[in-house]
Amino acid sequence: MFVLDKHGHPLQSCAAARARKLLKMGRAVVHRHTPFVIRLKDRTAADSEIDGVELGVDPGSRHTGISVFTAQAGERRARFAIQLDHRGASIRTKMQQRAAYRRGRRSRNLRYRAPRFSNRTRPSGWLAPSLRHRVVTTASWVDRLARWSPVRAVHVERVAFDTHAVSAGRSLQGVEHQRGTLAGYEVREYLLAKWKRRCAYCGAAGVPLNIDHIHPRSRGGTDRVDNLTLACVSCNQTKGNQPIEDYLARKPNLLAKILAQAKAPLRDAAAVQTTGWALWRELNARLPTHVASGGRTKWNRTRMGLPKTHTLDALAVGKLDSITATVSAVLVIGCTGRGTHARTRTDKHGFPRLRLPRHKRFFGYATGDLVTAVVPTGKRQGTHTGRVAVRATGMFNITTAHATVQGISHRHVRLLQRADGYAYTFQEESSRL
Ligand SMILES: [Zn+2]
Known part of the structure; x- marks a missing residue:
């Protein structure tokens, strides 16, 4: 559990049981729901002992593993693990769709338009939007983790081999x-x-x-x-x-x-790994960043006898002697985006097919909010926690870790956290091979 001092500066994280006790005693308040962050009301960073933590990042094309660990004399103990599920593929599809609409529009029977200035140049360091998304989301999560825990250094895999x-x-x-x-x-x-x-x-x-x-x-x-x-x-x-x-x-x-x-x-x-370099530049601008090769990660992981997961790879990035603790649960963060700006759905030719409502919030909830619903009776009886999709009718859908539950009345729903462009679920580390 991440812990902040009374001014919002990060302290050393603590166990879940300790956080519960602090909250019960009234010494702490909940700062954020997922990932869980508490703020101590009676403590400052100046009068606390902070050993610091380090981050390991294993960037991948579809998933990126981030591991928060303490490192002492080559011994790593994992404290928290994140798996980021990227949406590069859906960005790519959407951009291609937009290009097709525009191409279609240009060849329609319209008046002649003179060519405009050359707007087809790309700035140096340009990355395709689907790749840039990977770099900026990863950097953004490293930023967040550095806000909630005292991060001293980052280890990132930049190249496949040394x-x-x-x-x-x-x-x-x-x-x-x-x-x-x-x-x-x-x-x-x-x-x-x-x-x-x-x-x-x-x-x-x-x-x-x-x-x-x-x-x-x-x-x-x-x-x-x-x-x-x-x-x-x-x-x-x-x-x-x-x-x-x-x-x-x-x-x-x-x-x-x-x-x-x-x-x-x-x-x-050595395939020029543009995104690897771009990510390193982004991270190095924030925190002291050490680079490592994928070969070393694999060697470390095999030496420690760990199974292959994105988060365990992140824990094994860089130079280390031993890994003595792993986490039991991984926070899986799906990049969902914040919905579409367009208020119409189109047919396959790009013509408007149906109109969406002007506003996006119904009964106090917006699609993407993290909610919990306690349904007392009926077919959907039980507690459902997850990402909500709102409907003007007031009958919402909730996507939990296991399934999507449809048609839950807004009256049973309680807000946990506002939508921030991500979907959160927890998964066991051992079952994720
Ligand atoms: Zn063959």
């Missing part, structure tokens, strides 16, 4: 001997990026991939990364000890492509 470690791996005895080492993990991540997570021979994706020696070792092939590729299990076995020229004798184009790709320098293979 170029230095991979080039160091070239001079080592060979990847086979490095299994389980940091360099081994970096080499594997490097190969996944370079060969686009596909079998080099048949192009299969989403299957287990083995590291394959392009020129077999039994025929004098080296362990250097420029002799390594990825192959699915069946291609790996069919190829066996054959020289690649024999194996691909009937596919000269593929052979030439693989040989050329293998020689591509490390720099080119």
Whole structure:
């Protein structure tokens, strides 16, 4: 539970039981419902002992994990975990829809319009709206967490693999001997990026991939990364000890492509991760930010025997010796947006189909508010807590962690927190694999 002092400055967080006791004694008030933040009425940050916490961020295209932990001498203890569910895909769909409407409008039978000035330039550092959304929401949540807890530093995964470690791996005895080492993990991540997570021979994706020696070792092939590729299990076995020229004798184009790709320098293979850099710049402007590679995260997580989740990855970002505590529940934050500005729905040609009401609030509630409804009788009897969708009729829908409950009267509904563009649910950490 996040704790603030009487002036709203962050203190060290406390356990839920302690927060309940403080509230019961009247020493604290509820500052915010989700995530739960209390404010002590009789304490200032100046006369409190604050050890500080650190943040780990594991950015992903659909989900970003953020972990709040205490770090002492390489030992990390998780205090709070967030999974951000991005809406990049829906932004993309909406932008494409708008572009289609505009394109349609331009080709209609309208008067001639002279071309305007060139408005097709993009400022440097421009990111597609769906990608920019990922960067700004993540930075915004780091901001919020830094408001509620004494954050000292941020660890963020910026690149899939560490170029230095991979080039160091070239001079080592060979990847086979490095299994389980940091360099081994970096080499594997490097190969996944370079060969686009596909079998080099048949192009299969989403299957287990083995590291394959392009020129077999039994025929004098080296362990250097420029002799390594990825192959699915069946291609790996069919190829066996054959020289690649024999194996691909009937596919000269593929052979030439693989040989050329293998020689591509490390720099080119390191896919320019624009969003990674943009996120780092945003975070570094706020807090001291340390960068790490995805290979190191994976190595840390495997060493600690942790399952793969976005939040546990966030906990394992960067340099650490041990992880001695994880959280039991993860706050899942869905980016929902704040609804549409347009007050009409359109048909597939972009013409108005129906009109929405001018105002968005009914009976004191707006769509997106976090509410709890206690229904005493009937088919929907029980307590439902979640995000509300309001109707002019007063019969609301509530989306809980499990399902959407339809047709709940506004009379049973109580407000917990106003809509802020996010949907909150809790999930168990262990069940999220
Ligand atoms: Zn294959």
